[in-house]
Amino acid sequence: MSIRADMIRGHTETIILAHLMKGNSYGYEINKSIKEKTNDKYELNDATLYCAFRRLEEMGYISSFWGEGNSGARRRYYSITNEGIEFYKKNIEEWNLTKELIDKLI
Amino acid sequence: MSIRADMIRGHTETIILAHLMKGNSYGYEINKSIKEKTNDKYELNDATLYCAFRRLEEMGYISSFWGEGNSGARRRYYSITNEGIEFYKKNIEEWNLTKELIDKLI
DNA sequence: CAATATACCTTATCTGTCAAGGTATATTAG
């Protein structure tokens, strides 16, 4: 069984930030990690991922820089900011509250 | 603390069906119940609610009829169908899987 | 008689996601 995108909507940013909490990373790697962690049950669409990066960077929650490695395709790395860490923590709290509420309602 | 609409998106239909699993009801009552159950932390927008009713009825998961009471404003009652019950059960499973996945990812 | 609560509805707009398209480099298989 797989899940619909609407289940994840609203969590995309938090998922990305969670990954960046463990160190800098780049789009392709983050998405592969999501796929692995969920045993192929979920994966972000390319466009969704890069769109979320733009939003997060605009809001000042992440910053980006081009990777310096000379092998393979170029990579744009992302790093979480202090504001991003605060935002992440707030989102975790919101998720815990959401779980409670939905469990009460359905 | 309150939660964002995107947290609930994708669960609106299930929340409505959950209420109807306990008996026929109407829009205004369902929304009041949501507000009470969540201690004013969540409430559906009118338009969201009625929009979801249309979808659910189109898909054959609920059926509707005008209430017969002669006091107060007219009410459109909704009743869950057998297909709706199946759909509800499937959604509960999906929610349990979603919780697992998101907890793994964030 | 005005204000409030009940009860439903429509329309235009917003936002995150997705499908479908694209570019470019490195590695692997035949």
Add this chain to the structure above:
DNA sequence: CTAATATACCTTGACAGATAAGGTATATTG
């Protein structure tokens, strides 16, 4: 050597669910 695959990023237009803002109508309460 060359074709296929994996890596890696990006843009555009469209879609669907949610929202704000508007509306109608009745019953109750002060």
